[in-house]
Amino acid sequence: MALPRPRSVFQRIPAYRAGKPAHSDAYKLSSNENPFPPLPSVLERASDELARMNRYPDAGMTALYRSLSERLDVDEDQLAGGTGSVGVLFTLLAAFCEAGDEVVYPWRSFEAYPIAVDLAGATGVPVPLRDDATHDLDAMADAITEATRVVLVCTPNNPTGPVVTRDELAAFLTRVPSDVLVVVDEAYVEFVRRPDAARGLDVLPGRNNVVVLRTFSKAYGLAGLRIGYLVGPPAIATVVRTATPPFAVTDIAIAAAVASLNAVDELEQRVEAVVSERESMVDALRSGGWDVPDTQTNFVWLPLGSDALDFAAQCAPVSVRAFDGDGVRVTVGEPAINAEFLDAAARWRAAR
Structure with a gap:
């Protein structure tokens, strides 16, 4: 059968x-x-939301976007939330890639990258790291073709640890065509102490092809609640919001994230x-x-x-x-x- x-x-x-x-x-x-x-204030706020578990979450993630807008000094229409930054990445690639498209990414890097690329129907183009475990951005730029739709930059890189520097990212972006989306994955940004490290939010102004991914799973300690977000041009954020399944992020996760931002x-x-x-x-x-x-x-x-x-x-x-x-x-x-x-x-x- x-x-x-x-x-x-x-x-x-x-x-x-x-x-x-x-x-x-x-x-x-x-x-x-x-x-x-968990911090007591965060645990208390999340626990309060348990009493409302019979209700659907706020599909618009209103409280999350308001808090992030104030904290990051970005407009709310630049934000798109999801089930961790990896959930946002899967949604983003599904929205922007199809069969025949290519996605360039460093390797070894985040283990979910090739999975997300394949599920989107695209073809992965992994570019080996340099001997010091850093991104080879020159080689990544060389790997971009007419078929390239997205490039992933993981800084700091998981699992090797180094960052992309501010100057390296700026030089790289000058080589990326305007119709290729650059995803700066900053899941570990709160742990960065190098003064010359790139910051994705710093390169957003004036660019319509760059987005930044961040998460509450690492520094904020909310890994079990699955909540992260994208910051980028409103046109891209709107597409990701539209492609995200309704009610994907729970009110418990949103409440904990907002409480975490208040307890920074x-x-x-x-x-x-x-x-x-x-x-x-x-x-x-x-x-x-x-x-x-x-x-x-x-x-x-x-x-x-x-x-x-x-x-x-x-x-x-x-x-x-x-x-x-x-x-x-x-x-x-x-x-x-x-x-x-x-x-x-x-x-x-x-x-x-």
């Missing part, structure tokens, strides 16, 4: 792999989560604690002989190549994220758990 067949893309598309579970959340350094629990001073203290711990981990690893690229995120990258899977196994009970053949990404967790990871890394290296 014949069965319904999905599109042929599902014969080759990989499933997204979540971070490997651990015996407790504290030991799970395989997903880029915030190690701190408290959250910045937590971000500073993560950044400080990140620097300590990088210093310890480099002192131990490890090759660690610059990281402006809440994780560190070890370019272990073919040793990635073996190293990850030796880190147990700490769970880290291995990318077979490339390296291992380790999220900054609680100091005691980070110390256990560093001990495991030292033992593995000493045994080589």
Whole structure:
């Protein structure tokens, strides 16, 4: 008996792999989560919304757009929300790409990029990173053809950590045709401390082909509520809003996001604690002989190549994220758990 067949893309598309579970959340350094629990004010506001779970969410995301507009100094019609920045990306590519179109992106970078591109019916054009784990923007510009519809720039880059600099992005944008959409993915922007790092919002004025993606999952600690957003030209934001499924983002998530924006001073203290711990981990690893690229995120990258899977196994009970053949990404967790990871890394290296 014949069965319904999905599109042929599902014969080759990989499933997204979540971070490997651990015996407790504290030991799970395989997903880029915030190690701190929700702020009491945010938890209280989200809990209040539970009493209204019998009602549909605000499809217009009014409170979210108002708060972001004030916080970022952008117009509300420049915003489009979704289920995390990755949800917005999937919607964006589905809205702007079709069969025969190409999407240029760095590789290795965010694991969901090739999945989102394939599902949109487009063809991915991955461009290898440079030896220092940074974007090769010259090569990415060279890869643009008449078929290119979108270019993805991940800064800081996941899973390797480095940023694209302000000058690099400015030079790159001069080479991108005006009808090619440039997506600046800034999921980790709050952790950036390099003064010369590019900021997507700074390049938006005067450009009609650039959008910025951001999320509440990382620095704001709302990964479980799935909420992120796009900032860009009103014409593009309007298309993404139209293409987003109705009621995709819950009022609980919106309430928590707005409360987080109102508690930004408290959250910045937590971000500073993560950044400080990140620097300590990088210093310890480099002192131990490890090759660690610059990281402006809440994780560190070890370019272990073919040793990635073996190293990850030796880190147990700490769970880290291995990318077979490339390296291992380790999220900054609680100091005691980070110390256990560093001990495991030292033992593995000493045994080589």
